Amino acid sequence: MGNLLNISSSPHVRDNSSTKSIMWDVFFALMPATIFGIWNFGVKAAILVVTCIATAVLTEYIWQKAMKLPLTVSDGSAALTGLFLALNLSSTFPVWMAILGSIFAIIIVKQLFGGLGQNFMNPALGARCFLMVSFAGQMTSFTYDGVTGATPLALIKSGDDSTKLLDMFLGTIGGTIGETSTLAILLGAGYLLFRKVITWRIPVCYIATFAIFALVFGGHGFDMMYLAKELCGGGLMLGAFFMATDYVTSPITPKGQLVFGVLLGILTGVFRIFGASAEGVSYAIIICNLLVPLIESATIPVPFGKEGIKDGK
Amino acid sequence: MNSCTERLKNGIITENPTFVMMLGMCPTLAVTSSAVNGLGMGLTTTVVLILSNAFISLLRKVIPDKVRIPGFIVIVASFVTMIQLLLKAYLPFLDSALGVYIPLIVVNCIILGRAEAYASKNSVLPSIFDGLGMGLGFTFGLTCIGICREIFGAGAIFGVEFIPDDFHITFFVLAPGAFLVLAFLTAIQNKLQMPSATNVEKDDSMSCGGDCASCTGASCVANKGIIEAERAAAKAAKAQAAKEAAAKAKAAKEAKAAAEKKED
Numbered sequence: 001m002g003n004l005l006n007i008s009s010s011p012h013v014r015d016n017s018s019t020k021s022i023m024w025d026v027f028f029a030l031m032p033a034t035i036f037g038i039w040n041f042g043v044k045a046a047i048l049v050v051t052c053i054a055t056a057v058l059t060e061y062i063w064q065k066a067m068k069l070p071l072t073v074s075d076g077s078a079a080l081t082g083l084f085l086a087l088n089l090s091s092t093f094p095v096w097m098a099i100l101g102s103i104f105a106i107i108i109v110k111q112l113f114g115g116l117g118q119n120f121m122n123p124a125l126g127a128r129c130f131l132m133v134s135f136a137g138q139m140t141s142f143t144y145d146g147v148t149g150a151t152p153l154a155l156i157k158s159g160d161d162s163t164k165l166l167d168m169f170l171g172t173i174g175g176t177i178g179e180t181s182t183l184a185i186l187l188g189a190g191y192l193l194f195r196k197v198i199t200w201r202i203p204v205c206y207i208a209t210f211a212i213f214a215l216v217f218g219g220h221g222f223d224m225m226y227l228a229k230e231l232c233g234g235g236l237m238l239g240a241f242f243m244a245t246d247y248v249t250s251p252i253t254p255k256g257q258l259v260f261g262v263l264l265g266i267l268t269g270v271f272r273i274f275g276a277s278a279e280g281v282s283y284a285i286i287i288c289n290l291l292v293p294l295i296e297s298a299t300i301p302v303p304f305g306k307e308g309i310k311d312g313k
Numbered sequence: 314m315n316s317c318t319e320r321l322k323n324g325i326i327t328e329n330p331t332f333v334m335m336l337g338m339c340p341t342l343a344v345t346s347s348a349v350n351g352l353g354m355g356l357t358t359t360v361v362l363i364l365s366n367a368f369i370s371l372l373r374k375v376i377p378d379k380v381r382i383p384g385f386i387v388i389v390a391s392f393v394t395m396i397q398l399l400l401k402a403y404l405p406f407l408d409s410a411l412g413v414y415i416p417l418i419v420v421n422c423i424i425l426g427r428a429e430a431y432a433s434k435n436s437v438l439p440s441i442f443d444g445l446g447m448g449l450g451f452t453f454g455l456t457c458i459g460i461c462r463e464i465f466g467a468g469a470i471f472g473v474e475f476i477p478d479d480f481h482i483t484f485f486v487l488a489p490g491a492f493l494v495l496a497f498l499t500a501i502q503n504k505l506q507m508p509s510a511t512n513v514e515k516d517d518s519m520s521c522g523g524d525c526a527s528c529t530g531a532s533c534v535a536n537k538g539i540i541e542a543e544r545a546a547a548k549a550a551k552a553q554a555a556k557e558a559a560a561k562a563k564a565a566k567e568a569k570a571a572a573e574k575k576e577d
Contacts, residue, residue, distance in 0.1 A: 100482070108493070134484040 017197075019116070022247075023076035025197045029188035030083060030242065036184040037177035041091035041144075045177045049086040051095055055102035056082030063111050077116045081105050084124030087178025087238065088282065089131075092143045097135055101127040121289040122249050125282045132282070140277075144174030151175050153233035154278040156226070165225065168232040179235040189241035202250060203240040205261025206268075207231065213269030236268065239281040249289040256292075256299040263295075264288050317442040324446020330423045331454025332502060337423045341455060342491040344414050348471045351459025352452060353407040354414065357396055359448025361418055364392045366432040366444035373433045385428045390419045423447060461494045462486060 171181025271280020466485030468476025
């Protein structure tokens with residue numbers, strides 16, 4: 001009886017990844033940036049991170065209990081949303097506002113649209129923009145080393161490029177908790193690429209398009225130093241590798257991912273260079289999130305053997 | 314006088330323009346950033362509604378059927394211009410708060426809708442009360458949304474602040490807050506199974522949605538009987554079909570059971 005053949009319908013090739021394992025991979029990949037943020041900004045940052053994660057998980061639990069839905073708290077997606085939101089906040093951000101933001105992310109952006117897999121935009125970024133619109137003052141006040149000042153990106157926009165590139169790369173600058181250290185983010189991104197949780201398409205297209213846009217329209221000519229600072233400053237790296245690659249809110253078709261990346265790059269460039277504020281990554285990502293269904297329907301791959309037929313029919 | 318009170322109730326509750334019919338969404342979303350603005354917009358619209366309904370009802374036999382819409386618009390636009398000039402003179406703060414939305418009352422679909430559906434077919438007094446009821450219903454809807462947005466966004470009701478400045482959520486005073494509050498109020502309505510445009514079972518084959526209960530025209534009363542008979546027949550046919558299917562399934566099951574018995 002040892003030779004029993006297992007007959008089943010396709011798919012025949014599977015791997016062991018699940019929602020849970022992917023969420024924990026991303027969680028783990030964010031650890032360098034989180035730990036660096038806490039080291040950089042101190043206890044306040046740690047309190048914000050813990051509060052956001054706890055509120056997000058608790059909100060999801062209470063909502064699903066109250067609505068008599070299957071509990072999905074253990075898949076880690078709510079915890080991840082909380083962590084993302086915390087990494088997008090300034091370390092001096094009031095805790096109660098962060099709690100409000102987490103509740104907004106989970107209930108309004110995620111659960112009201114049907115929970116994980118149905119949310120129309122990245123919950124953490126939706127909440128960030130909600131907080132940005134509501135509490136612009138607290139969201140854009142950055143304190144570093146006890147001194148409240150503008151972020152390097154805002155300084156560059158106003159024509160002051162005294163910030164050292166090395167500081168911006170390592171992250172010893174002011175900003176939101178998770179965005180300052182390009183090095184820590186790249187470490188995490190490398191892990192995700194190695195684990196094949198994300199592909200290169202969205203981040204590479206995004207960053208490359210933004211770089212070209214900044215070179216052409218930035219008004220600094222072919223200045224590599226300016227470009228490097230624009231790339232290392234603000235939330236571009238965090239957004240490109242972690243936020244824009246969110247499975248639910250990015251296209252699944254390979255061509256669509258390229259289009260998505262290019263659109264993100266152009267929008268971020270427009271917001272940063274022509275917009276009123278120095279940063280525009282979060283708005284660019286949530287606007288492109290809304291375009292994803294359109295991008296996907298326009299880039300459905302032609303099945304093998306169907307090339308000769310026009311219009312995909 | 315009975316039809317007049319019926320018109321009032323119809324406008325405020327049964328066919329509330331904001332929550333039940335979902336008409337005039339543009340001013341509903343745009344000017345309800347505070348309770349006062351909502352109330353002001355609602356009352357301004359009410360005045361225009363009463364006057365335009367009255368005049369359209371008076372002129373209903375004079376206006377030729379083919380050009381009735383331009384005729385209605387001319388009447389409505391005249392009243393809106395008058396109201397706007399009065400507001401500018403006596404309530405300048407409301408005029409600046411409502412801005413372009415006052416002239417836009419001309420194209421408010423509630424006003425043209427009432428003119429077309431009621432005032433052009435009925436006598437003056439019920440038309441005036443129809444306008445008053447609809448206007449008050451609209452005012453009620455706008456004020457509700459305005460109060461919700463003001464409480465969360467500015468920590469106040471009718472300008473009386475009771476939540477300190479630090480706890481204001483500006484989001485609710487801005488455009489996305491309007492959509493969110495309206496969505497939540499509608500969701501509560503649907504949850505409580507109150508009548509509203511979003512939870513009525515609609516018959517798509519008719520442009521009016523087949524909701525004859527809310528129709529007032531004389532021809533509709535006759536239609537109502539026919540449509541309801543048709544619906545009852547369709548329902549009976551469906552029940553019959555279901556019964557037959559159930560019987561068939563039962564027969565098949567029995568046959569199967571018998572076959573299995575045989576095999577044993």
